[in-house]
Every structure is written in structure tokens, then in C-alpha cells.
Amino acid sequence: MNTVLKAGTPPLRGRSAEVSALREALRSPRRPGSLHMSFEGAPGMGKSRLLAEAGAVAEASGAEVIRGLHGSHGVFDRPLVVLLDDTHRSDTADARALAALRPSTANVPVVWCTGRRCGSPSSPLESALESVAVSRRSFRLGALDDRAAQEMVGDLLGARPDAALARAAASLSGHPRALRAFAEGLMEEGRVEVGAAACLTRPGIPERLGDLVRRYVQDCSRPCATMLLVASTLGMHLIFGELAEILGAKPSCLLPDLQEAVFSGLLSQDGDDVKFANEPFRDIIRGMVPAAARAAIREQADHYRARQFEEAFAGSPGFPGNAAPGPAAVLLRTPPTHRTAGGVVLSGPCRGPEPAGVPADRRAPAVASVFAPRAADTAPGVPAGPRCAESAGSGAAAIPGWERLTEKQVAAAELAVEGMTNKEIAARLHLSPHTVNYHLRKIFRALSIRSRTELIRLVHAASPAAGLRPAREGLFPGGAA
Template identity: 30%
Template sequence: MSIGGLRGREHELHRLATYFDDVRQRESPPILVVEGVTGIGKSRLLLEAVNLAKQHNLTVRRSVAEFWESSTPGAPQHAPPFSHRSLLVLDDEPTEPGIEIRTLRQVLKNAEFTPPPGVLLAQNGAAQDPIGDRISDELGVSQDRLQLAPLRGDAARAVVQDLIGVPAQQGLLDAVSCAGGNPRLIVELVEGLMEEERVGAAGDLLRTTPRRLPRRVRTAVNLHLARLSDESVQLLRVGTILGRSFQLSQAAAMLQRSVAALLPPLNETVTSGLLAFTDEGLTFEQPLVWRAVYESIPETVRAALHLDARHITSGSSAPTDDLVTLGREEITRRRWPSKTDETSGALRTLLATGYVESAVLLVRTALNGDMPEHEKPLLSRLAADIIMATRHSPAALSEDGAIKSTPDMLAQAQAQLDEPEPANAGEANPDTQRAAALAVSSLDWAAGYAKESTRWGRAAVDVAVTPEMTPTRPYPHLVLAHKMIVLDDLHEASKLVQQAREDLTAHDAAIFTPVINLIEAYSLIRSGDFEAADQQARAGLESAEHIGLSAYISWAEAVLALVALRCRDHQEAARHLGRCRELDGMVHTSSFFYTVRRQWLDLLLHELRNEIREAEGLLATSHSHLPAMRPLLLEEPGAAAWFVRFSRTADNPELADRTLRAVEQLAVDNPGITAVSLAASHARSLFECDPEGLAQAAAEHQDHWARACATHDLETLLKERQVDSREFVRTRGIITVRDSVGSMRAVDPEIRPDAHEIHDVLGPAERTIAEFVSQGLTNRQVAQRVHLSPHTVNYHLRRIFRKLGVRSRTELARYFHTR
């Protein structure tokens, strides 16, 4: 529940209440400056602050002039009497700040006005020479700042519900994401959509044509532009042609001006909150503003500017006219970062440049901080990588044979990295090289970038091994072997495991023999040989129990639980998972390898037992991160389809939508990796009830379980449509149209959509790509036109073929030209 009618500002109101207590109690209270870009809600927060200050028995003045009148002899009789403490609230910057500061100083010097008041001031966070700094300097008082951030998901959702009176559907929420969390833009967009009757009674977004922004949004943005200089408006309009992000030098070239000449308008646009500096250059803060400025340019002028832009950059792109697509792109682009996101970025930079010691210190600091439990395993894994890549892998074990806790391992890693290097100190330290390569590989894998991860993994394998490093030589080979199994390259995985076997010595066999057993068991699970997998996992369990390696015992129990789940033996699976939970309380570090994720196994067990409510509860609480967890979607090619299938059972469309976004972005980020693209295609085909896509997944999945799931999904769909599976093999052209998740209507396979129906069957990006392909353009040429990669174009094209029931580019062209 929000406080005082505000949404998502509970923390800020608490800060204000604390400040008002300071005003009442401290001899010289500081100035509190509320900062934020235009439209972020500074004025609304100050209105609430006035009411809150009165509850704290403060006398509130809303201007320096009012303060002056109230504090001088002969003040008007109607002026409120002073309490023992007062507060001056300044919303907008004064037109003549120098005069007001002098007046305020005279007020504070007035002997009758003691003790001094508190000052609450709102100002633009990017303002040059801000008024708050000048007041602080002139009056000699300290200054605190309260920065207003954009509204996050739940708060934005609550604002929309307040406006429309009912819970918003996902399509409308996607459109609202275009506002980038700016409260004023959210209100303008939603009220504009309502005025134009584009919001349904159930809180859904009605997609109408033409797909222009609501008039109210365009008017609000145009009023904002009217307050800027002509040079700033020109910079913004040229920027919209260059793309959401662009370089200042590109804008200068289009405007035929020097970069230095653009610095004043650049400062004005950044100060106003329309542009921001990023690693990519300059970026429009909100996609809604990007689109609105683009629409403010006459169409003929836009066409001419696009021609000019092609001479400067090949990466320019126009904002899509579909609010839902634009919003989904914003969600992907501006995912609210977790603490691990920031830490991971810093770690990757340190490791990739060889600063392993600094990376270890950063990991130790992060793990000692306040971090969600599900984000800690990655950092624990990095600790394992670093200690196992250095010269003494047995140092990872305590005296009783158990794996040391993560803090102990990090301390050991730090000590080893601080040891003097061998005599040939002029050469690169192989310990450091391997530690860095392995840790970066882990970071990239956790982020869902498989190619980069395996590239760094091979770099770790290729590091020349010194005699001191012999005990740890098998480790990089086994880590990479596990990843190659995930990527369906069983041949390379087998070679890596064999090399690891050959490198084993009597000294390190105790550590790595159970690892080899469990990796081979995982490979057998994916191929469907569950009996052999069970034997290998039990051999690994026996080896781990013999030497008391608790982490490996837990890993082996998880693998055995997975085997039982694949064989649909829920009692055996529950027994092994129960053992995992017991060990979780004793093991304080993650395994050295990417193991079966127990939380994922929890969901599979509940589903096997038909305990839908229990699984729903987990997905709403402790397991809520799983549907968008990129490593899980990467390692389990059937996981995305499972979440879509479960969303149908639980009547939770949002779960399917969140999963599809994550897995399709994963496919885009991993071009050429068949397992990932098939996982995305399988999930989308299941969501849209597309038999062609399900048939492809059933035929091409290399993972046994994913292939069996796709086959079952196809058979279920055909049974619902009363289509004989043998007849489907011959016709392979059934077209389906999605009404909603789990509710589909079949279309006669001989009747394809008419031209006016294409708008409903294909999305905006698909329609554009289909039109270009029908004109004879290659995938690469289309990619240049729509500013996507050829791989992404090919991904869309396969879906277009299935939706329209065509089998070739020629047939697609004929289809369009006959309409």
C-alpha cells in the first residue's frame, strides 16, 4: 500500500519524515534537495511533503517572499504564526535566484527568527549551477540530496490501475513501459489512450490504426520541445533519425556543424531529461519521447533525413509504431539491474584485464553485503574457479575432506595469488591467466552468452601447464566439457573428458573422479539412456561419499533426482531431493560445476505429483526468478516450453509472456546455437498452438526430454483440433490463429489469410520482413533495411512461413503479389 496516495515513493516519504525530525531537533538543519528529471514527480512529492511537515508540527512557507513577510515586523495579521520550527519549501527554481538568496539570508539574520528553518528544495538533477548548491554556499549550511528514480514495475502497474480503474492487462503494461518509468509520461499516455478509446473495459490495449501516439502525448512532448532552443530541437530531431542511441559526431555531421557547436544544445537536452549519456553515446531516456519527437517531423522531411543518415551510418533505425513492441524492447533494454548485475560487470572488466586479485576482493565484499540468496551462487562459483585454477587444488579441501566454505576459499585464493611468482616472473603468470579465463567464462555463461563463455573456456584449457599446476590440470577441461554437452557438441565433450582422465594423478583423483562420473551421467540423461545415467551417478555418489565431499554428494543426489523425474518415479525423486535439502544446510559453497538446479527440480516434482497449487506458490515467491533465468533456459532446452505449458495449467498468461521474452532474447543473443533457437521456437509454437513449429522441435531437439515434450505437445494439439497425426504428416500446412493462451481456433489449411487479415496474423516486424522478402531481397539486405542481424531476420522468416502456410521465398512472393 502506498503512503499518502503516492505510488512507489514509500522510501522517499520515509526520508522526508526523518528530515522533518531533524528540522525540529537539530540546531542547524541541512538543506534537503529533491532531484530528478522533468516529469519524475518532484512537485507531487513536495505537495505530499507539505502535509507531512504539518503533521510534524512545522510551519510551512511556500516561497521566500512569504517567508520574508512572515518574519519581519508588521507582518500581515492573516499570516500563520510561527511554531518553534519552520520549513521553507521551494518547488520551481526562482527567476532571479540571486535576489531570493539575498532575501533568504536577511530573513535568517533576523534576530526574531530563531531557530533557523529547514529548506526543502526541488531541482533538476542535471541542472548546471543548481540553486541548491548556491543556497548551501551562501548560507553556510550542509546539503542532503534525495534522488527520485523512475517508477519500477509494481508501482507503474499500480499507477495505471488507479487511472483505468481495473487491473491492466499485459499488452497495456508493455505499452506503458515506453514511458521509462516517468510518472508524468505514464499519466499522459494512459489518459491519452483512454480519451481515444484505445483501452478496453478489461484493462486491455486495443490496437487500432493508424498507429500514431495519442494526441495527448504528442501535445505534451511538443510543449516540452517549445521550451527548448531551436538548436536543441534540431539535435533531438536528427537524433531520432539516427536511432534510439547515437553519437554526437553523427548528429554534428548531419547538421553540418562542429561537435563543439553542439555542446550548448547537448547540455540543454541532457538537463531537460530528454537525452542521457551511455556507453553507446547519447540515448533517448524514454522510447515514448523518441517516438513522439520522430512523429513531430513532417513525413517528407523524415524521408529526406533518412537518406542523409545512410551516408553517415548504417545503424540508424526508426522507432516502431507499435507501442507494445516498443515497450517490450524497453523492458529488454532497461532491465532493472540487481546488485549482481553491477558486480558482474565490474568483475568481468577486472578479470578480462588480468586483475584477478582485485576481483577476489570484490567478490568477498559483495558476498558480505546484502544480496538476494539466488544471486550468491554465481559469486561462489567464481571463488571456486579462482581457487581451482591456481596451483594447489587440494587447498579447496578442509582437513576432514569437506569443501571449504566460500569465504575460506576466497581467503585461500587471495593468499595464493599474493605468493611470489616463479623465477620467470617476466612472463605472464599462468595461474592468473587460467583463473581469469575460467571466471570470465562463468560470468558469460551466467549472463547467457554461450559462445563467449566457451571461447574463454577454451582459452583456460589452452594455458600452458607448469609442474606446480599439474593437480589442477583436469579442471578447465571438465568445466568446458559440461558446457559442450549443453550445446549438443558431444564429440568435443567426450574428447575433453578423455583428456581429463589422462591427466589425473593419484593425488587429485579423489577430487575429479566423481566429477567425471557426474558429467558423463548428465550426458547420458540428455541422450535418454537413463539406466546408464543412474549407474554413473551412483558411482559418482559412492566416490564422493568415500572421501566425504559434501558438495559432490549433493550434486550426485540432484542428478539421481533428475534421472528419477525423467523416469516419472516421484517417490525416488523426492527421496533424493530430500537428501539434497539436508546437505544444503551443511554445504556453504557451490559445487565447482554447473549442477542440476534444485529449485528447478522442485517444480518438476510438484508437477509430476499434480501439486499445481504448490508449484504456483513457489513461482510466486522463492522460485519467481526461474522463468527468466538465462542459464536455466540455456542448460534445459525444454524449460521454456515447460513454463509456457504450466502457465496454461495455472491460468497465468503473464508467466508465459515473461518466459517467452527471456528465451527469445536468449536466442537472439546466441546466433547459430541450434539448441537455444529450438528452445525458443518450441516455447513460442506451444504458446501460439503452431503445429508446424512443434513438429520441427519434435524432430530436431537433441535433448531426449525436450524432444519427448515437443512430441507430446504436438499430439495434444492435434487431438484438440481433431486432426489425425498421420494426416498432419501429409498436409503439414495447418494454420492457427491465437485468441489467447490455451484458447485457439483452427483455420482450414486450404484457406490462407487475406491481405486484410495479415495485420492480425503477423506482427509489425514480421509484416515488414515479409514484404521485403516478397520483393526479392536477401536476408542480409532485409537486415540492413530493418536494422536487425541476418540471424534475427531468418528467425522471423521461419515463423512467417509457418503462420502463412508457405514453404519458400518464391511462394511467399507469389502469396503477396496475388493479394
Template identity: 30%
Template sequence: MTRSRKAEFLSDVHQDNANSFPQWNPRETNCVALPGRPVRGREAELARIEQALDDAANARGGVLLVEGARGSGRSRLLAETARRAAERGFDVVSAEANELARLVPLAPILAALGEPQPVPGEADHSFAGLDDRWSRQLAHVRGRLARRIVKRPLAVLLDDLQWADPVTLLALRILPAQLAGQPLLWMLCRRTDEREPYVAQLYDQLLAAGVATPLRLQPLTAPAADEMAADLLGGAKPAPEVNALVGAADGNPAVLTELIEGLVDENVVVCSDGTARLVHGNASALLPQRFRSLMRGRIDALSPSTARMLEVAAVLGRSWLPDDVVEMLGTSTAELLPCFQEALAARLLMSTSDTMVFRHDLVWRSITESIPPAVCAALHRQAARMLLDRGSPVVSVAVHLARGARPHDVEAVAVLKNAATEVMTSSPRTAVEFASRALELTDRDGSTRPALTAVLVEAHTRAGALGRAVAVAANAGPETPAPALHRSLSTALLLRGEAREALAVSEKALAAASVTPETREALEINRLAALAALDDDALGSEVRRCTGDSPGVLTVLATARWQRGEFAEGLRLARAAARAAEEGAPFPWHLDPRIALAAFLVQSRREDEARQVITVLDGDIGRSGLDVLASVPHLLMAQLHLAAGRVEEAASRAHAALAEPVTTHTPIAHAVLAAVALRRGDLVAAAEHAHHLDGVRPVHWRAQTRWVRTQLTATADADAGFSLALLAEEPAAAAWHVRTALVAGEADRAAAVLRRIAAADHCPAADHARGVRDGDRSALERAVRDHVDEWARASAAEDLGVLLTPDDRNAAVERLDQALTAYTAAGAERDAARVRRRLRGLGVRRRHWRTADRPESGWDSLTNTELSVASLVTQGLTNKQVATQMFLSPHTVGFHLRQIFRKLGVHSRTELIRFGPNAGRTR
């Protein structure tokens, strides 16, 4: 709170002293001080204050010496002491010293006692040689204090003693000793960032005399700062991204107050559902004006030389070498030593073994942004020249040229291009910044522009901005040499799933006469990858005929074989590609052979090996800054969890993948989420995710869409095509297609599916499909035995149980129980419900609920079955429709609905929807 608000608070505590506060210094904004808000992180200090109040109340006197940096909470502690003293029956008087009143002897003490203040004279009233006038005044003050403590205990609270006059300091050295053993508590406060030797001497003497207790206000601990942030947010729990900003205050209550209240006032933080979140989730753009002003005030409070040193240092970065600042300022380390020490004491900097660091990113940025742009650019140019002359790494120079170079600076453009190329494999986003800036500085017809454009397209592609990469390439103009740029463009198109466009770009570039051998090889691999992705038999045959042992070629060949159902050969080639890459053979970064290998291992249900490959791949993608591939490990793990029946983990990983840049791999997330929704019986959610698969490329996803649609409608698909690659991902898909075709009376379609999978080396799926079509018990038993996928095994067991039902009831029940157990393990609630219905038809009832400790009312009181019913009802389904989807009778659905109404305290379907929209959804 501001000092005027603090005065109001203290006035409420003790009305007699409303006029004892001089005008507060408006430059300083103090910590939280609204009545009722707790003091955070000062538990030890408050305990000492309580003890001092006890001692004073029992006529043992006492002196508390409080000291802390600007904004550390001294005034808040004074206010809290005044409140607690007043509650104990103390007479509380308080005031502060003032810079403008330093020539008035005894000004703060007289103000606290309500005494008239003398007119300042010309004499220098020092510790020595006091005249009789001030001796009499001291005696008068001592008498006033003695008369007041006769009535009740007295607390004298004095702040900002760093500005006190010498007579006041002498009085505070004498009076506590003269009034020792009386019900009198002195609380003396000073700021440590104002160097006043006399007040420091006073503190030392009082401590040495053993009559005072020190209270040194250190920065708040991280937990205390978090608690204070929550208080400032009205009790809302700060979200992680908000908590991350709390460190900018460095434990300073005033800075923290201005930061949080500034974020709220400027609508950067909003509080909803008891949580405070950033509006845009982006901390990099957050610098509230109040925070900037406070930081500017902290800088202005320093000496001019220190402020200038910090501004130059801020241009060099958050961390910097002292030698660089010395050189920039054209001085010596010895001359700057006081500046370094002052900045460290002000807790703006930290020192490591060889560098200096600004304490927090926002502190650094607030200083940088306070420098006029033209001046800042000039300082960046000066820093770049210094580093160039020194022979520093090109990236270090480029950081400054990106912010300070002038247009048409040929040397700057060359440095930025080289730097972009150098950081491409570790930080594509930085490469984008360097290459973009270099293009801005280059003439439209400059000779370096084509090469810069190719670098920028690749950087955008690696960073995941695929649309931007394609747009930059399109705007390059026909004069741009094709091969280098088209290599990067074809990669971006492949990652967007635009295989046909990538093929056209690659073939055009390969026809150019200027293509280098290295670029030709990369373009040829991209062309083969595009051919394989098109899933065209004629084009695919060309891929299968190609030869080569490079990791890139082997990866494309492995993918082509896998898509044709040659799973063993595809896995062998993928292993060979990964092995070659491990031995150091180069490969296109977007066709990392470990991606294909991990995918094939997942689809082969080799979980342990797949997990090892994914873990290594994830680490390498992170270290390379390949945001465009950041979703791949999440997607692979989502498929792995789904295959193992861990639907919660699968959904979590799929949602994490959707938070990353959209690529040709993204549809996997929607396929996983559709499968999870189907297993949970949430057909609306499944349809939503299936919609995201419509029209995506490459064409393989059309098969995934048909597969989801088939499960949603339980009818045969109108498209006779069937993807063999889908067979590996969904081993029960072939049997499902055959089953739905037979139900629709389309035996020819069922036969077409069987012919299609005849070439696939995936015996369990073929046995499963054949067993369904032919009613072959032996084939289904082999499928139950050989299926590795949990859900596919359950499906085969269910089909076998249905086949056995007319002739062998006991065997049918055994197989259906096996299917029920497997479906339950796979999280397939909807399928498990269907099997329970089949068992009921055989006179066998299996429990479909679990005993759990639940409350008696509210959404948490509902069972899983009740939640599923509520979910479907809130989507607008009738009881009969719910019964059909959950494989229950309408009567049973009605029973569950009555239980839901009772537990939620509602009386109709309309009230249910209004009571908790979407609350019953069980995604």
C-alpha cells in the same frame, strides 16, 4: 495534477495561504496530486521529511533541499509536506519563484508571508553591495518569521528557486542560520534542468554549513511506476500490455500521468473487471495527444541546437551513431557535444559504448511524429544517400528509402527489392514493407514489377497473411511471368489447405518454357505435396511412384505413406528427410521435414523424442520470423499433451495456436479442443469445435469431423469412409466406428472398417476393432497390453470388461477398474462416469469426487461433479438429459442440483443461469 489544482489542494490544507500562490507556469504538468492518492516511490524522502518536521516541532529547526528534473514530483512532495505539517499543527506558508518576477527582490518570500511586494527598480541587486533598503527588508522578514514561530511551528515551502532573484537567494543563505534552533522548517525546491549557478551555489553553501538535508528526486523505480499507474487507473490492475507502456515515462511522474490519463481520456485504455486493458491490444498505435504535447514541451525546453539534433537523430532510428548525426548536420562532434550532454541530462537519451539510444520507443516516436511529413521524408532521403555513399548494408539504406523515396526512383526500387530478398528469411514482415513500398514506387508496366510481385507474395506468405498473398498474385495481371510468382502462390495455396488449386497453379507453371531449374524443383515438390494432400488413391499412387532423396521429396513421400497407414515406412522416410536437412541439404521452408517427423512421433506416442524435435523446431521458426508456422509447435505440443492425458495443457496450447495466423494446420487446434471438451463431458463446446472442422480442407479433416460427430452422437456415421491417418492420431477410432456400427445393426459397415485397417501396420487398433466385432477376448487383451495411448488403452479395457461381464464378474470388475483409472488419468471425466455406471451395474461403487478445501458458498464451493451438472443445466438441458450425458440417474442429478442451489443461494434453474452465465462451464 496541474499547478492550479495543486494550489487548490494546498489552500484546503491551510486556508490562510490561499492567495500566497502566484500564477503557476502552465507549461509544466506535474504528477498525481489529488487528495488521498498516495505518493509512490518516495518512501525515503517522506521519512526524511517526517524527521525534519519532528526536529522543527522540537525547536531544532531544519532545511530540506529538494531538487529534481521537470515533472519529477517536487510539487507533489511539497503538497504532501504541507498536508503532514498542517496535521502536526504547523503554520504553513508557501510560494514559488517566477520567471516574470525575477526582477522583484524577495518576491517568493514576501508572497509566502502575505507581504506587499516592492516595485522592481533598475538596479541589479546582486549578492554584493546591497543598499540599506534591502537590509531593512531582510530584517523585517526575519522579524515576521520570528513573531509567527512564537505562536506555533512554521513551515516555509518555496518552489522553483531556479528562477529566484539574487536577494531571495541571499536571504535564504542568511535567514536559516539566524533562526537556527527555532521551530522553523525550510523546504527549498529547484529544478535541475534549469542551470542557474547562484541557486546551485546556495545549495552547496547550506550543505557545507551542515544545516540542510538534501532530497534528490530520482526517477521512480519500475515497481513504484507500476503502482502509480494503477492509482491513475482508479485502482485497476494494468494488464501486461499497459504495463509495457509505463516504461515510456522513464520513471517521470508527470510524463507517466500524462501518458496514462491521455490513454484513458482518448479511450485507448478501458477498465473492466478490475483490469485495465488496451482497446485494440496494439501499443504501436498509442501516442495520446497529451503525451505528444508533453514530449513536445520537453523538447522545446531544450536549447534550439539540441532540439534540432534530437529531431535529426530520431529520423535515423531509436538507436544511432553520433557520427551519423554529425554528418547529417554538417558539423563536428565537438560542436555537438553540449547537445549530447543536454539530451542525456534531460533523460531523453541513453549512451552505450558506441551508440546513442532514445530511452523508450514512445519517446522516440513522439519526436519523429512531431516532424512535418515532407521534412521527415527529405531527412530520410538524406540519410539514405549518406549510407549509400558510405557503402552501408542494403537493409540499412532501405529503411530510409521506404520512408523517403520518391516515385519512379529506379535506384530506390532496386535497393528495396534487394533488401526485401535479403531479410526474407529472418524478418518476412520487414520484407513485406520493403517490397510493398517498392511496388508503390514502380510504374504499372515497369520491368521490375513482376519480380517484385513474386517477392511480395512470398513475404506475405511467410508472414502468415495468406489471403493477402493470394490477392496480390491475383492482381498481378497476365503479363507477369508465371514460374517465380506461381511458385510463391502455390505455396500460399498449400498452406491455406487449397490443395487442388495449388496443384493447378504448379502444373501451369511447370509447363512454362521460362522456368529455371531451381524454380522447377520447388514447383515439382509443391505439386507432389498437393497430390498427397488430396487423399485420392489415383493421384496418391503417382506420389508413391516418385523417387528422390531431397528432404522435400522425402517429406512428401513420408506423408503419403503415413496417410495410407504405412506408419513404420512413413516414420522411416521422415527421419531420413530430417537427417538430410540436418546435413545441409536444402528443403522448401514450408515443408520442413521436422514438422512431419514431430507429428509422426507424437502420433506414435514417442513423447521424449517428439518433445526434442518440437523444441528445436520452435526456436528455428521464431528466429526465421515464420509467423505462418508459428502455430505448429503449439499444435504439436497440444496433441502431445492430449495423448498423455494432460487435458489442461492440451487446451492451453490449442488456444495459443488459434491466436496465430490461420493455416491448413489450424483445424488441429479445434480437433484437440473438441477432444478435450468430450472428455470433460461438455458436449456443447465439443459441437462448437466440431463445427469449425466442417468443410475445411484438405479432405483429411473430414475424417476428424466424422470422428468427433460419431463420439457426440454415439451413432454410426453415414459415410463409410475411414481415414487410416486418423487411426494413428486416434488409435481407438476404428473400434469406436465398429462399435457404433454394430449398435446400429450395420455389420457390413463394421466389416468395411476392418477391411480398411487391415493394410495398416497398427496391430493394437486392429486387435481392438476385431475384438469388439467378434467378441474376441484374446484380441482385446492384446489391445489393452499394446495400446500406447492412455485413452485408447482405457477404451480397450472397458470393451474387455463389457465382454467379460456376463461370464466372469470378477474379471470384468478388474478390467473396468483398469479402464476407470486410465480414463481418470487421461482427464476423461465423461468416460470415467460411464465406467462407474457399468460398475454400479455389477454392484460396485467407486467414489467420483475428491476431498478438497473449498469455501461454503459460491462457484468455488462446487465439486467437479456439481460444476459439470451446473454447466449442462445452464446450457438448457433437463435433468434427464443431464443424466444421460453424465451417466447418472435423474435422481442423482436432482440431488446435485439441490446442492448447487443451496451453495449458490438460488432457487431455480432460471436464477442459476442469471447468477453466473457460463460460469459453470468447465472447458
């Protein structure tokens, strides 16, 4: 792969630590020996771009730069920087080329800069480098922070993004190649107007971004791709038992596919919480699944969640066959055809009916929630009751301990189940991340659980439609179906 910086290449954003390390390596005492600097990351994290930057920094410092191992090389008389990309794909021929180059570098300092995909096994070339380098420094390239992501989009568009465009860029979770595809796609499709600021004029997922994500999925093994397609239909977070049930596989058999998807950058893992890297990625992958297949997968998931709910609360008051009918009985009597369509209610305090005569397009918009079915989706003969998360028809209201939560805690739990981070929840509720963390601890204690993943699993079990994507307007409305 070509690692030469082209004329007009935008500046490298968000990699100051790696570039500083490169500069420091080139300022080291000029004595013979080798330093191996390895840049590792998921596809699209900017490894090739960083290698190109390394070449530019090296040439500016007076070092000699070679890109690749094959070809004729003379004897070097000044510091040398060797750029090797995708070393995880190298073979024995590359290892032999390295052995042939070594005599020419015996009397000069050498910095080997390599890029590789994380999670890949060591290649013959990488094993040979282990014996060549005197020391090694490894860098794991992660996502860009929000500021670097906005700067990168601004560089590509030629103007600072406005608030709406900045939010859309932030939803891509700092993925460098996705940000580039997003910005270039906006320009190609005329979705952005560039003046004093870059303004998003027509929301939606650019086709260039969709093509990139679909290519990532196609590069995965077939079992991993199948798992991603099914998981995208069920929700942002992966519920392991549910996924294994639908795929008809033992949970242990899914581990390699799960690991591959995380290494590919399509999923992210934080402790025991595994979810899609970001909502646009999930939307695009979900759009690869035909509508009929999505409906069949969701129906299968509904049956699984209903069984989980029955097993979890079989001994609770109000469960069918126990003392008095309650919310659990209401939920379990709901036919699957009704449960499949449920999952959207008004969030927050209960609201009465709109005043008569108010046009439909002027009424207050409904905010999506996964905690209760719509009134139209309740079982025949069961009163709908007030349309709020605490209503008798609510799946969440059937969870033991839910009634002890405050309104703010209910809101925090709802956003956590949607897949938001503490920082995102804090911004939505106008709290500090520390306060959100405090509320989540109180929620976990009240519900007798220990983690966010258990909260998601509990709510999904209590509300069979919870895995459906909330019907709220996102940053990319009109995007993938």
C-alpha cells in the same frame, strides 16, 4: 508553483526512500539549525509532487510549513519546513527574501526542501542556501520502476491495468508526468474501459501525451530541438558521427545540445550509449518532422552509412575490386533509391513461400529486422536468395565475424540494435538477463567490438537502411507517424 496537496490526490508512488528521509529529518533532535534537502531531476520527474508530500508530512508531524519566501512572516516557535520549487530559476530578489527570513528562524530547527532541474547552473538563491544550511542531503529523482508505474496508472484510472495496458505504461520508462498524461489522455479519448481492471480498448498515443512531449521539445534551445528532430528520423540510438554529418556540425559542437537533451529527459545515457528515453517519445518527436524532410534526412544518412561501410570493409574479401564478389559488393551495388526503402525481412529461420491458396490475411506475419533488405529492394539482376538474416543480400552477413554467431546470438544482436535492454531481450527470447549478457559478450568478441554502441554503429554501416524504424507493431500502433 503551488505545492499544496489537493483533495483526492492519488498516493505518491515509487518515492519511499525520499519520504523516509523527510520523516527522519523531522524526527531529528529539535535544536536550532538548518537542513537543506534538495530534490533534483529532469522535467516531469515529480519534484513538485514530492515537495507537496513533504508539506503534508511536515504538517502531520506538527511542524509549521511555509511555501515560498515572499510575504510577511512572524517569529517561529516550532520546527519549520520551507518549500521552494524551481530554485534554479530564482533571482537576487529571492536571495534577499531568504536573508530577510533568517532572523525569524534563528531559534528553531529548519528544513529547507527545494526542487530544481538537473543540469542547471546554481542560482543566487541556491548559493545563499549553501551558507544557511548546516548540512545538506541531495536526491536525484529518476524514473519509477515498473511496479510503481503500474500502481500510478491504476490510481489515476481507478482500477488495476490489464496486461496490454501495463505493457503500454511500461514503455514510457517510468516517467511520472508522461504516465499521468497517458492515463488522463486515455480517459479523455475513451481509449480505456474501467471495470474490475482497466482495459485498453483502442491503442494509440493520446493527444495529451503528444502535447506534453512536444512542449518539452519546444522548451529546448533551437539547436537542441533540431538535433532531436533529426535524430528521431534516424533511429532510437544516436550515432554521433552520423548526426554531425547530417547537421553539418563539428562533433564537439553537438555536445552542449546532447547534454541539454539528456537533462531534459528526452534522451537517456548509459555509458557511451545515448538513445531516446523511450519509444513513444521518439515516435512523437518523429511525428513533428514532415514526411518529405524525413525522406531527405534518411537519404543523406544512407549515403553516409554507405561511405562508412566502404571505408570499414575496403580490404575485405568480396569487396568490389578484390578477389570475388560477395555480400558487400551486393550491398554497395544497390542504388540509394533501393537502399532507402530496405530494412524489413523475416527474422529467425528462413521460411519458404506460403502455400498456394492461403489468403493474405491468414499468412504468418513477418517480423521486422534491420539486418537485410527486402527481396524487392535488391539491385536489379541480383538474385534475392533466401529471405533471412543470413542471406547473401544481408548487410549484417557482410560484417566480418557475423557467420560465427549462433541463431540465438543473431536474435539477441537484432534486438539490441532495436534498442532493447538486456532485461527486455531476456523477456523476448525467454532467457535470463545473465544469459543475454553472456551472449552479448560473445557477440562483441566475435565481431571484434567492445560495446552495444559499436554493434549498432557496425550494423548501421553495413545496412544503410538500418536506421529506419523496424516495421513492427508496437505498444502504440496508430500513433505518431
